[in-house]
Amino acid sequence: MRVLVAGREGQVARALVARLADHQVVALEPPELDLTDDASVAAAMARARPDLVVNAAAYTAVDKAEDQEALAFAVNCDGAARLAAAAADAGAPFVHFSTDYVFDGLKGAPYLESDAPSPLGVYGRSKEAGERAVLAANPRSVVLRTAWVCSPDGANFVKTMLRLAAEREELRVVADQHGAPTFAADLADAVAVMAPRLLAAAAEDAAFGLFHLTGSPHTTWHGFTAEILAQAATRGHRQPRLQAITTSEFPTRAVRPVDGRLDCSRIGQVHGITPADWRQSLARCLDTLVANTPTRDTPTGPAKENSV
Template sequence: MPPRPILITGASGQLGHALAARAPAAGLPARAIGRPGFDFDAPETIARALAAADPALVVNAAAWTAVDAAETSADAAFRANRDGPATLATLCRSRGIPLIHVSTDYVFDGTKGAPYTETDPIAPLGVYGHSKAAGEEAILAAGADAIILRTAWVFSATGKNFARTMIAAARRLPALRVVADQRGTPTAAEDLADAILAIAARILAEGWQPGFAGIFHATSAGDTSWHGFATEILALAARHGTPHPDIIPIATADWPTPARRPADSRLDTTKLSQTFALALPHWKDATARIVPAILAQDETP
């Protein structure tokens, strides 16, 4: 009888794509699923997907991630980020399936002035952050064997993300204005996926341990501003022939958006290291890998 797979939700997203692509190298049979077969707006699909896959573990990478759009679509954001994950966690509990759920640095308001630990009080600034915080609470209340991984500023060679946006803008514009007073940690989807798969492999090998439960922070090493991130991206892209525009630092107030962002959402990843002996690569090393992959993909017919 073949081993039961891990079930990866959100297959079409950056993280879901990376998880599905990298699971074989981690020695994990995996089944990735997305809409319409798994849709938090259609709760009946959640139970159906679990029954069909009969997974040994679930990784929930499905979410509403459009931060600004959430401000005018709060009901949809809460269905995707709270109600759906709550249903999933309840079903995982009833089936005895461990759950790894991905959350965000935007549960914090960014005023601490130092990296946030898992026990720091949350204070979301916008609908997206509130919906993700509510999802965390609902999952923990469901009583499943659950790990919640907060991450930040995810980027990859696929999908919609800051790195791809900057490269596309550099090809069109002589100058870019980029916010310089928000700090955080760019995190490559593939590095986060590797960490998640390592945790999943350990759970499946050792069985669930009480010390695994709860919230962990999982980002790349180091930190920067959006301006610093853009500067690194475009310096790397320029080496491959992409135009290099002027990159002008601006304040958050100079780039108004529907949703407020935390000014300093750095996350302390000590607990992840202590519990799972995991540390993600530095964001600059990740960027050096991802930028050429973006350019290569753009050149593919």
Template sequence: MRVLVIGRTGQVSTELLARLPAAGHEATGLEPPGFDLTDAAQVEAAFARYRPEAVINAAAYTAVDRAEDDRAPAFAVNATGPRLLGEAAARAGVPVIHYSTDYVFDGVKGSPYTEADAPAPVGAYGASKLAGELLLHLAQPRSVTFRTAWVCSAHGNNFVKTMLRSGRERPELRVVADQHGAPTFADDLADAAIALLPRLAAAPAGEDCFGVFHLTGQPYTTWHGFAEAIFAGAAARGQAAPKLTAITTADYPTRATRPANSRLDCSRAAERLGIQAADWRRGLDRCLDALLKETTP
């Protein structure tokens, strides 16, 4: 299949563009400055030029704190962009896979969120991503949205790389321990999308493979628990590990509110799509192997 990937250097798009050809697909990645997702004419021109048989939108405005004071660009990329992709995809008769976020929820529920739970974003980033979901599926019902969380990889900026860098610079790190969720590795997200492509291409609108699905890693943990796993893995690869101190969200104030509960129930994706939540500990091993040289302690 000819697959148009929106995004080229992000965490998920990097994995997609590496893995799609290995799965027998022809992949093209587009991102600024050569491509503006928020420009209808450029979106239409991309469809005319590349004639995609499927589209995967891995682009997003992800500066959560900056979005509070920078709402227009956040909504342009996260809401207008998916709408334009959906409209162009509907005209071309091709399906769309899109990535969204746990930030569409307020994080106050005492158990994992399901797709049946009403979204209630508390910040501009979450509101813009929710708007993008709604506009995409309205424009192109033959779409899949994967809501995910805590995305990491050996590429780009993420928690794993921040922890490793900070651990080299400081003997002690303070890490939030009252926000709960599950790390998700970009290669697992890419593999899930690639596995789904043939089914989506053959399915008409209304099939149960379309819609919104939750997809994160498993098992659930906290940022502090994730940091412990990162440094245990780093130590096993000969790297020094700092002391970790658990703190609360109140001890680490941010411009945008972070959900205390980012746990997403991924059973619907397993039941309808046959896509299981991947064990993030295996993803962490792959990531650390890529980032750190193997050494003998």
């Protein structure tokens, strides 16, 4: 199987390259693959001649998007649709990652794929528009909504908490935003499981369309942090005090959904994929990170790099 992955240095892209190592994988990012440029996309497709295209590239700076709306839409909507259309022209199925930020978080229960999106900010609007554009451009597309993405690579919440735990006596973390951590390796596993059916299926097959996939069980940023600190302590890291705060005590430029829980039952029914226990995935991530100390400075609220 020949696979073109849009994105190379991102968390999900790196996990995909590792998981699909037995296949012919070409992972590209600008300038080799610029989703905002028709010629660049065409050249990348001609080079890779893919059987499957996976879009792991996105504009994910949630707060900056409020002031960079045109750029967010150029990548997350127009660029994603451009790549999906190119995949369709090549006869290749397309996998695209989206986010819980397409919802406003006011449902009070986990969101189904059939629930109407209602994004609160530019980032969420750009991703929701991208979902519609991708499905219109390539009927053999899977749009995979996820949330709170972490891995041993890149900048993310786990690495930030480890660094702050080494620096501070107390961490103050938001406890009234609900969701589920999702590890990039588990998303890559899901793509690998889906791939054989996607390659063989016609557009009308139930294998295509919208799906939700996050880790399990649901938690809060505070609950996630508590587990990070507890597991890190067993690996020799210091454990500071952890204090719960409210969203109002941690203001951000963009409004986040307070309850972005996603119902992941459909992907189990259609593809046989069960959400991974993020606590076990966290343990594997920490085993990789145990000798490293993250250096990027990020606030103690939701990390800006969590979404795709």
